[in-house]
Amino acid sequence: MTITVVPPAPSTLEGYNFAYLDEATKRMIRRALLKAVAIPGHQIPFGAREMPLPYGWGTGGIQVTASILGPTDTLKVIDQGADDTTNAISIRRFFTRVAGVATTEHTAEATVVQTRHRIPERTLREDQIIVYQVPQPEPLFRLEPRRMETKRLHALADYGLMHVRLYEDIARLGHIAKAYDYPVMVNRRYLMSPSPIPAFDNPKMHRMPALQLFGAGREKRIYAIPPYTEVRSLDFEDHPFRPIRAPHACALCGSRDTYLDEVITDDAGGRLFVCSDTDFCAERQADSAKEAAE
């Protein structure tokens, strides 16, 4: 047996390995990732490290990204769909500093997209990977806080608790009242938290051409959805899943089918709605400006 030793790529921050994590840690995380890809939607415990950013601020996503990033990758980091939110800036700066990789704000140019709370509006491709930051990987945690018990429920695929919870919403309010972190069934086997993306984004996960990786640093779990995997939002025949978005058009690009942020403009009830995906919105604005010029 021959072992090829690949010298680690040079880092830009003195005293630290490329992409911050040491190679042994990256290997441990990649093993967890491989296992996660092999069992879609199943949570794999991993030895999450303490990162120089706080738990709950994307340490899981950062560790996954650090483990898959190569020197030729182009990274995009978004928070709430936008590249210029402070935490997205902070994480992008972190990778520029410790890995020196190229970064972009354009979804189409990225090979790796790390995200918090959104899936980009532009459909991702096979040669792209999306890394989700996950605060709470256990979809059942509000119904059963004990991991010893939820582990058993997953093993038995016993998801009655969640169905009852959704049914209770319908009985009380007339429809399912979960607006984000809406639970999904992956590959008809595991109930999975899509991370706190709005339910609007759930359908994008279904048969997505890109590999989807999920990292929860504080809870020390990794999970994954391989390309083109079936991902169904839980619902009932007579109460089908219903993505929620504000029923308006984007004030900047006019889009009527993207997810919108509500912006308060005064204290007299004035408000407007703009795309949450800033890159998508800017591209649409540029396109229509070009059309107008022609």
Add this chain to the structure above:
Amino acid sequence: MYVAVKGGERAISAAHAWLDETRRGDPAVPELTVAQIEQQMGLAVDRVMAEGSCHDRFLAALAIKQAKGDLIEAAFLLRAYRTTLPRFGASEPLETTAMRLRRRISATYKDLPGGQVLGPTFDYTHRLLDFALAAEGSECPAAPEAASPVADVPRVTELLAREGLMQREATSEAEPGDLTRQPLTFPAERPVRLQNLARGDEGFLLALGYSTQRGYGNAHPFVGEIRVGHIAVEFTPPELGFPIELGEIGITECQMVNQFKGSRTEPAQFTRGYGLVFGHGERRAMSMALVDRGLRARELDEDITAPAQDEEFVLYHSDNIEATGFVEHLKLPHYVDFQSELENLRTIRRTAEQARQEAAE
């Protein structure tokens, strides 16, 4: 027309510059040195080493300076640094009877082999503000010295164990689990539980330990012994095959003696709650020992009725680096989810209003 907020990058840089400025405070006041913090804020250094899970007084003092005295922030800095360090292996087990003691007390015996040594303690001080300390430059006279205590200071719990009154701990040669490498899984073994508690938040451990004294968990503790001092750490490099001394660390050990009614398989006897922490941290070591005993409920076949006996509850919430990160992440933008909730709530209210109107018609 509203445009999305830009300039986050500049704002972050400016905020950090301002942070540096406030850290320094009034430039007319001399700057604190790391050595001053290390020497004169010793208990803060000890706490940061314990919660930062890294025994290095200089780095802990530096972290306290950088964190402007926020000890959880300082522990976080230290932890983030320690994860980048290579691991050579596990040390030999510490033999705490061989400690160089500064303090050793027992609450269960009036006198005992090795004696009671008060050491540098706040106990029995009257908590009156000492305004003389406000005047700088006053000389501190050296404390009077007595002959050092006898070399052999046996453990109180061992004295009880010889009589069969104290349950013996199971011995194991297995290398204990390491939370900094493997994730916590349940049920958790005692070495892993102890590691978790040793670096847990002092306030959390204190409150939980306190709760066991107030009826939440059936604790009847006595302080068998507290010892504070220094101990040599030995390591056996595989290429040498014999242990070499790496240096000395400061530790505090607490052994709590607890009643145990006995079970079908075991006669009535005392059981141990164990605490061991970096530096001089009696409050932490005692709280840890109380919680350790609480968490033994499962193995001792006791009813699990209180928070301090609930393994998942205690071990998942003891870490203040995890806790502070997740609590404070609520500061991050959540407007995407909030927007979804807004639309949801509007729909629910609309539906209810329609139903009300239909009922009225």
